[in-house]
Amino acid sequence: MRPRAIIAIVLTGAAALAAAPVASGAVRTYWVAAAPVTWNAVPNGHDAIMGTKYDPSQTVFPTVVYRRYSAHWRKPLRNTPAGSSNQDLIPGPLLRARVGDRLVIHFKNLDTKFDRPHSMHFHGVHYKPSSDGAYLPGFSGGDADVMPGHTWTYRLRAGRDSAGIWPYHDHSPSMDESIAGGMYGVMSILGRREKAPDREFVVVFAPYGQFQSIDGRAFVGNTPVFTSHVGDTVQWDVIAMGSEHHTFHVHGHRWIQPDGTPEDTQTLGPAESLKVRWREDDPGTWLYHCHVEAHMMAGMIGIYRVKR
Amino acid sequence: MMDHPAAAAAIGASILIAAFSPSKLDVLTGDTVRWSNDSNRQHTVTAVDGSFGSGTLFTGDGYSHEFDAPGAMPYYCSIHPFMRGEVDVHSLLLDAPSAPAAPRRPYPLAGRAALPPGTAVTIEGDDGSGFRHVTDTTVADDGTFHASVVPASTTTYRAVSGAESTPPVRLLVLDRQITANASRHGRRTLVRVRVTPASPHATVVLQVHLRERFGWWPIRQARLGHSSTATFRIRTPARRLRTRAVLTLPDGATALARSGELHVGRSRPRR
Numbered sequence: 221m222r223p224r225a226i227i228a229i230v231l232t233g234a235a236a237l238a239a240a241p242v243a244s245g246a247v248r249t250y251w252v253a254a255a256p257v258t259w260n261a262v263p264n265g266h267d268a269i270m271g272t273k274y275d276p277s278q279t280v281f282p283t284v285v286y287r288r289y290s291a292h293w294r295k296p297l298r299n300t301p302a303g304s305s306n307q308d309l310i311p312g313p314l315l316r317a318r319v320g321d322r323l324v325i326h327f328k329n330l331d332t333k334f335d336r337p338h339s340m341h342f343h344g345v346h347y348k349p350s351s352d353g354a355y356l357p358g359f360s361g362g363d364a365d366v367m368p369g370h371t372w373t374y375r376l377r378a379g380r381d382s383a384g385i386w387p388y389h390d391h392s393p394s395m396d397e398s399i400a401g402g403m404y405g406v407m408s409i410l411g412r413r414e415k416a417p418d419r420e421f422v423v424v425f426a427p428y429g430q431f432q433s434i435d436g437r438a439f440v441g442n443t444p445v446f447t448s449h450v451g452d453t454v455q456w457d458v459i460a461m462g463s464e465h466h467t468f469h470v471h472g473h474r475w476i477q478p479d480g481t482p483e484d485t486q487t488l489g490p491a492e493s494l495k496v497r498w499r500e501d502d503p504g505t506w507l508y509h510c511h512v513e514a515h516m517m518a519g520m521i522g523i524y525r526v527k528r
Numbered sequence: 529m530m531d532h533p534a535a536a537a538a539i540g541a542s543i544l545i546a547a548f549s550p551s552k553l554d555v556l557t558g559d560t561v562r563w564s565n566d567s568n569r570q571h572t573v574t575a576v577d578g579s580f581g582s583g584t585l586f587t588g589d590g591y592s593h594e595f596d597a598p599g600a601m602p603y604y605c606s607i608h609p610f611m612r613g614e615v616d617v618h619s620l621l622l623d624a625p626s627a628p629a630a631p632r633r634p635y636p637l638a639g640r641a642a643l644p645p646g647t648a649v650t651i652e653g654d655d656g657s658g659f660r661h662v663t664d665t666t667v668a669d670d671g672t673f674h675a676s677v678v679p680a681s682t683t684t685y686r687a688v689s690g691a692e693s694t695p696p697v698r699l700l701v702l703d704r705q706i707t708a709n710a711s712r713h714g715r716r717t718l719v720r721v722r723v724t725p726a727s728p729h730a731t732v733v734l735q736v737h738l739r740e741r742f743g744w745w746p747i748r749q750a751r752l753g754h755s756s757t758a759t760f761r762i763r764t765p766a767r768r769l770r771t772r773a774v775l776t777l778p779d780g781a782t783a784l785a786r787s788g789e790l791h792v793g794r795s796r797p798r799r
């Protein structure tokens with residue numbers, strides 16, 4: 221009994237450390253597809269703060285999203301890690317790695333609905349041009365306009381300068397309509413010895429239809445309802461997509477920038493990212509939102525609940 | 529490519545042993561029609577006015593033509609001249625509704641236009657007493673247009689812009705009822721849903737009322753089976769929740785009928 225129990229403890233410890241420093245770095249494999257879905261930006265049908273109702277004809281869009289799959293695209297998986305308070309489908313799969321890791325992203329275009337080419341283009345990591353995923357006629361190859369039914373494997377490396385939060389998005393000839401439809405996601409790369417947070421929240425500021433959205437959803441209750449407990453280390457992965465600037469603001473909280481200054485509102489331009497961490501000690505229900513007021517009124521606002 | 533309407537589409541048609549299928553097609557200016565010879569005979573697709581022609585198509589061959597000018601374009605098979613077809617090219621088209629509507633509930637109509645963004649489009653409806661104005665909309669940047677209509681009974685709609693009008697489409701309006709009942713099996717709760725009159729394959733959504741979602745929130749979506757029923761299996765909530773089932777369009781959002789409210793979950797622990 222006793223030796224077995226000890227082995228169990230050692231194994232549990234090993235699992236907890238699996239994401240901790242590894243000299244050679246791990247290979248992290250993801251299977252992702254561009255998948256057609258029907259997306260509702262306002263499932264509860266209203267802006268609860270202003271009391272404005274929205275009809276499904278204004279809020280429901282046929283679109284294409286990045287969707288995580290099991291190996292060889294056998295079956296769809298949730299885009300979010302277990303226990304996450306993020307919703308599925310938008311943004312795309314949270315791609316996690318650690319400095320020194322290699323990422324192998326197998327991508328398949330399943331967009332038979334709109335019949336458009338798609339690709340994946342990653343910020344912040346190291347790769348050869350054949351994994352750039354950006355369309356340039358006469359120069360780019362099969363990575364940049366993966367046609368429906370076709371696949372491509374992107375090979376990336378998280379270098380010492382890759383630690384942090386980075387966006388990825390479609391950069392194929394269809395990138396305009398694809399990004400507008402939600403084809404973007406976040407890469408979260410920890411430093412070699414950095415401790416993973418207890419809670420990780422992904423916030424993507426981007427326009428969606430007539431709305432200004434967080435993760436493709438507009439207005440409180442529709443946008444992610446993030447939850448944590450007092451004592452948790454919480455991390456916010458924030459990116460902006462589209463053509464406008466956004467300011468990330470959380471009520472009742474402050475965080476310290478690398479230069480030592482406290483902040484409670486920070487600006488992001490298109491494709492810029494922000495990683496914010498704090499140790500939670502403020503129970504209650506709080507707002508998080510873009511402080512560009514026109515954006516907030518158009519839906520870029522959500523709630524964050526901290527339990528004791 | 530630049531003068532191509534944003535909403536242009538590719539449309540497939542079939543050549544059978546002695547007929548074109550469909551023999552009449554409504555397309556948008558800029559649309560491309562692709563015929564494939566699905567028979568074991570040779571055929572052609574030849575315009576009556578001679579403006580296009582496929583030449584001989586063997587079994588499995590295909591022929592595509594882009595229609596750039598509005599109007600009726602009759603065509604035939606030059607090998608079997610009795611085989612006739614027609615492509616009607618329009619500057620705006622209304623999509624045929626994909627599912628029946630419910631009386632006096634909003635229903636989305638959509639269409640495509642080869643007209644500049646911002647062009648005014650009027651939706652007209654005929655419920656038996658002639659076409660009348662229903663609502664107005666405009667062409668979006670992507671060449672589509674959208675409108676919401678609230679029919680009381682089965683109605684035929686058309687979209688009008690200037691002198692142009694679309695072929696009519698018929699929206700079937702059915703008064704349907706949805707009922708739901710829940711049974712608890714320990715950690716699992718089953719919610720059984722039935723729609724009458726029978727509507728196999730229709731979409732139903734299970735909603736719960738959540739404070740943090742500021743209202744009714746969809747948690748599951750299903751298609752009705754052949755018997756017009758569906759069963760949702762959910763984890764029994766730790767506290768009592770208001771639940772209801774909604775019959776919707778395939779979008780999972782446009783409500784056609786709602787069930788009464790049920791309470792699922794464990795009762796509050798006694799003090």
